[in-house]
Amino acid sequence: MRFAMGSSIDQRATYLQLQKAANQKLQDLYAKDLHFELDKINEPILWVKNMPNLFAVICYLQTDEIFKINYLSDLTAYDNIDHIDGDKRFVLVYQLLSLETKVSVRLKLLIDDSEDAKTISHIFPAANWLEREVFDMYGIVFRGHPDLRRIMMDERFIGHPQRKEYDIKQRMPFADNMKTNLDRNPVP
Amino acid sequence: MSKDGSNTMIFSTLLSEAVKWGRKNSLWPMPFATSCCGIEVMSTLSSTYDLSRFGAEVVRFSPRQADMLIVAGTITTKMAPVLRTIYDQMLEPKWVIAMGACSSSGGIFDTYSVLQGIDYIMPVDVYVSGCPPIPEGLIYSVLYLQKIIDEGLERTPALKPTYEEAMKAMTYHKTPEGLILPSIKTGISLGNGTNEEASKEVPNEVRNG
Known part of the structure; x- marks a missing residue:
């Protein structure tokens, strides 16, 4: 969609209308069998059921004329340990955006500790490092990821520090960050 | 002027004193700035505060050529071996300034990923308090370091654990x-x-x- 040299306020109004239309379409399409809600700034949140469902939704949103999703803003997760949002342990959050129509869609997926997620890095290459971060912090394994290593914590680190059961002050002493014995030897 | 009327000048001094004088007035810093304290280091080096008045103006980004390591900022446990390597690469004599709350004690970051003070991994000569310290604080620490060198105060070595x-x-x-x-x-x-x-x-x- 191309805009004439209008004011930015006009553009913003157009984007809001597009977002509204997108919300309506999303509701018509998926509200029957998936949980659909709007957040406080009228962005749609769609709770997909499982991994194949997520892929189907993403593929549809990429090809659809209204959505034209082509950008992954963020991929993250949170620990649903108190089961407020569902029965499973973690919630994966996919924040999608269209650079053309500025429509944004948030997909959420409940996932358990024992099950594995699948990578979307072949669809959005930006997901590569984001999935590594989610794996590092929460321990969610993404099947099919090209290089699933820790990205933030030390490679020798054991555990996943953003899980609620991980004590925030639990540091891991390694040979190169433990306290040096200052008075052990005389000055050489 | 000497007694025979020529222009020869002779200072009689100990060699150690001369070496001390030379060392304390040419403390070339190596800044290891990882966060907001680094901005204060830059401010201290710039013309308003002008650290070069005290002989510490030649910033060396190679540890081989530096005398004084200024650790300014949060050091994570993953960064610790890198910092220790830089310390090991510096040639003797070498001094370390822990600038700010984070590098002195971990600061507000009492978490799983942050080293609780760089004195875990290396000996520190001067700690500068503040979050971040004002440039005068860093200047004071350099002056204090000069005093340490001048008076030959004992320093504790930190050896790597076996x-x-x-x-x-x-x-x-x-x-x-x-x-x-x-x-x-x-x-x-x-x-x-x-x-x-x-x-x-x-x-x-x-x-x-």
């Missing part, structure tokens, strides 16, 4: 059953095995626990 000491410190992987291997979800494995091999060996209850 392998046995390091193994003793790592108690987290000791359980009643014995050694816990890194779980499949950490993505690392002991020895040369690949991820698949490690996941086969580790029983399920250990993996999920």
Whole structure:
């Protein structure tokens, strides 16, 4: 969609209308069998059921004329340990955006500790490092990821520090960050 | 002027005093600035505060050519070996300034990933308080360092721990059953095995626990 040299306020109004239309379409399409809600700034949140469902939704949103999703803003997760949002342990959050129509869609997926997620890095290459971060912090394994290593914590680190059961002050002493014995030897 | 009327000037001094004088007035800094304290280091070096008045103006970004390591900022546990390597690469004599709350004690970041003060891994001569310290604080620490050099105060060396000491410190992987291997979800494995091999060996209850 191309805009004439209008004011930015006009553009913003157009984007809001597009977002509204997108919300309506999303509701018509998926509200029957998936949980659909709007957040406080009228962005749609769609709770997909499982991994194949997520892929189907993403593929549809990429090809659809209204959505034209082509950008992954963020991929993250949170620990649903108190089961407020569902029965499973973690919630994966996919924040999608269209650079053309500025429509944004948030997909959420409940996932358990024992099950594995699948990578979307072949669809959005930006997901590569984001999935590594989610794996590092929460321990969610993404099947099919090209290089699933820790990205933030030390490679020798054991555990996943953003899980609620991980004590925030639990540091891991390694040979190169433990306290040096200052008075052990005389000055050489 | 000397007694015979010529222009020869002779200062009689100890060589050690001359060396001290030279050292304390040419403290070339190596800034290791990882966060907001680095901005204050830049401010201190710039013309308003002008650290070069005290002979510490030649900033060297190679540890081989520096005398004084200014650690300005939060040091994470992953950064610790890098910082220790830089300290080891500096030539004697060398001095360390821990600038700011984070590098002195971890600061507000009392978390799983932050080193609680760089004195865990290296000896520190001067700690500068503040979050971040004002440039006058850094200047004061340089002047204090000059005093330390001048008076020849005793400094404690920090030696790297041996392998046995390091193994003793790592108690987290000791359980009643014995050694816990890194779980499949950490993505690392002991020895040369690949991820698949490690996941086969580790029983399920250990993996999920």
